[in-house]
Amino acid sequence: MADWWDADGRRHRKQFSTSAAAREHEHRETALAHAERASREMKLAARTSVGKASAGKTRGKKASGDRWSSVETVNGTVEPAKGKLGVMIPGMGAVATTFVAGVEAIRKGLAKPIGSLTQMGTVRLGKRTDGRSPKIKEFVPLAGLDDLVFTGWDIFEDDMYEAASNAGVLDYRLLEQLKPFLSSVKPRAAVFDHNYVKKIDGPNVKKGKTKMDLAEQLRQDIRDFRKSSGASRLVTMWCGSTESFIEPTEAHQSVKAFEKALRTNDELIAPSMIYAYASLMEGVPFANGAPNLTVDLPVMLELSRKNEAPICGKDFKTGQTLMKTVLAPAFKARMLGLNGWFSTNILGNRDGEVLDDPGSFKTKEESKLSVLEHILQPELYPELYGNMFHKVRINYYPPRGDNKEGWDNIDIFGWLGYPMQIKVDFLCRDSILAAPIVLDLVLFLDLAKRSSELRSLGIQEWLSFYFKSPMTPPGLYPEHDLFIQSMKLKNTLRHLKGEELITHLGLEYYD
Ligand SMILES: NC(=O)c1ccc[n+]([C@@H]2O[C@H](COP(=O)([O-])OP(=O)(O)OC[C@H]3O[C@@H](n4cnc5c(N)ncnc54)[C@H](O)[C@@H]3O)[C@@H](O)[C@H]2O)c1
Secondary structure, three states: OEEEEOOOOOEEEEOOOOHHHHHHHHHHHHHHHHHHHHHHHHHHHHHHHHHHHHHHOOOOOOOOOOOOOOEEEOOEEEOOOOOEEEEEEEOOOHHHHHHHHHHHHHHOOOOOOOOOHHHHOEOOEOOHHHOEOOEHHHHOOOOOHHHEEEEEEEOOOOOHHHHHHHHOOOOHHHHHHHHHHHHOOOEEEEOOOOOOOOOOOOOOEOOOOOHHHHHHHHHHHHHHHHHHHOEEEEEEEEOOOOOOOOOOOHHHOOHHHHHHHHHOOOOOOOHHHHHHHHHHHOOOOEEEOOOOOOOOOHHHHHHHHHOOOOEEOOOEOOOHHHHHHHHHHHHHHOOOEEEEEEEEEEEOOHHHHHOOOHHHHHHHHHHHHHHHHHHHOOOOOHHHHOOOEEEEEEEEOHHHOOOOEEEEEEEEEOHHHOEEEEEEEEEOOHHHHHHHHHHHHHHHHHHHHHEOOOOOOOEOHHHHHHEOOOOOOOOOOOOOOHHHHHHHHHHHHHHHOOOOOOOOOOHHHHO
């Protein structure tokens, strides 16, 4: 005798000659019932989401990416991108100057915004058969490149033209064409502490009795820039050197404790944190391109949420880690094992010099190492990833300048444990890869600030796509897989516009 339940929950009973046959029949019928129910549920979910999406479409106001109109959906409102957007950059080095010079070159029609999702990317809407794939910048209201105005802080007195010439990333013939504009962007005096960046020192530094005084001076700089530039909105983007490794302490746990620590000159308040505090106090979004803690602290999350100034970080995902977050998900998707991953780099720019100091290197190393553990989940797959050896080296080698070379030796294993090797030799250009990331982050953080739904969240996890160590809400592990990150980003844009989210389920095509 065998009992089983069908997809509608009805009980059935049948007589069999052997108990093994009865068990087999019972298992098969139960499996079929599960499959049928799951398929029905998926179809229903797909239909409901279509219904929800059409219900969520833009209410009344314009739904196009026209940046001068607001967007209103059941998911909230996005205010228009009216007026100028001021970009404030602590650290006017290779990345910052390549970004600003690049924006100006693109505005003048001298080059194309290659590598920038906001400028070149599209977002698919609706079904694959609908043929709707607008450009991202036409889909959501983003600031235009012509609306960007810039300022920065640095410990050196070089203006953007001199700093870009020293960085040696861009061809001097291009820089000459941009000279009047780049020369006009002069560095404000920096908040700096040599103990946090041991390899460099410079004269253009603010003085103050306490760290709170320094924060007040930065806040004044921000207010001055807002006024002098006429910007209606601002964003701060940390492109300063990597600071020495520190761990969060009591002083970083709340705004109250942090402000007390600023007044008492707590040595564990790093300069980048003072810029972050000043920006968030002024209600200005802050992104962190380096691996320092900076905004990755409870105090900054509290301030960000309170003042509706979105934050994100940390450490731009450019060369070697970009490759890692493409290859590692492929190994895991195919259940290929990993014995070891040895990564080494040679680079000769100022960033490389700073990272030659063990304190700054430790900060970078932590950021680079965490990626594989999170993607490969050795706790779930101990036979495949339980014994992997992961090593990252960065070697300062001046002849290469900004043209880094990143080598990876990857020892994988396949069917029956047979070993294989992959070698990656990426001859990249660090700042050429970083500049479009800066542009996208500036435009997306400004979008987040104008979105009623995103601006009070604090951490903008949908921007994980751009970072080596993405920030997440407390208790959540970061998502490192580049393709999951890309899907998350585009689904966030669809959500803002009340469009159907794309799950790639695809069952609706077979209805
Ligand atoms: N280029 C990349 O691919 C990449 C990738 C990930 C992260 N990063 C990070 O981005 C940051 C910038 O990189 P880069 O190549 O432009 O370095 P860089 O050395 O050329 O520029 C950094 C600038 O910051 C300035 N600075 C240091 N401390 C400062 C402070 N407290 N206030 C104001 N200015 C300060 C330095 O004087 C320097 O001009 C570094 O932290 C780097 O690790 C770069």
